[in-house]
Amino acid sequence: MATQDELKQAVARAARDYVADRLPVGGILGVGTGSTANFFIDELAAIKDRIGGTVASSEATAKRLAGHGIRVLDLNDVDVMGIYVDGADEIDHGLALVKGGGGALTREKIVAAVADVFVCICDASKRVQTMGRFPLPVEVIPMARAYVGRELAKLGGQPKLREGMVTDNGNLILDVHGLAITDPAGLEDRINQIVGVVTNGLFARRGADVLLLATADGVQTHAR
DSSP states (O other): OOOHHHHHHHHHHHHHHHHHHHSOTTEEEEEOOSHHHHHHHHHHGGGGGGEEEEEESSHHHHHHHHHTTOOBOOGGGOSOEEEEEEOOSEEOTTSOEEOOTTSOHHHHHHHHHHEEEEEEEEEGGGBOSSBOSSOEEEEEOGGGHHHHHHHHHHTTOEEEEOTTOOOTTSOEEEEEESOOBSOHHHHHHHHHTSTTEEEESEEOTTOOSEEEEEETTEEEEEEO
8 A cells, every 4th residue: 555655756746747748838837835745846857947937835845946956936026827736734525725734825825826727736635525624724923813813713713823833924823723614715714804814724715726636546637
């Protein structure tokens, strides 16, 4: 039986092939953050000469891309991005996601918003009927931490400060436990309306367009 790392490797190769087939030569590629995204970055090295540049969703991703000699651009200098590839902490059957386990949710959400196509790559353990088992990350302005925590509790969750974590944007993360997310888009909107929230880890208004899912029987492709 394949290990989780072997599944991540398989879906990273599938994502590399997807990009090679669909991104125009010289096109701009958005790249996510996390363990599966790291496998994808390592696979990108083989096709880097056909990529015009990349936009990284975190400082860690930018460093890994640069380590392979892959050009990294500032998003403000990019008008068109063909594809964004990133992992997920959870994904439902409507291709809404929970992201932010690595703490890069805000930049990930920004890059996903710019991309024409958002490709999610993950293994089958991340596919769920109802999201919420994985705590929902919420990035908050530091001075609003306690207030936002009280407001999140009113929504039925149990927010906990992620100790020792400061985002690339200089903010804090509250991980909200105990939610059963039956209306991802609605909950995304409600949380984002709380003053002091930068954004939350629900990617429902801008979910994935394509899911490459690594299973024991191979990589499956699902699309909206």
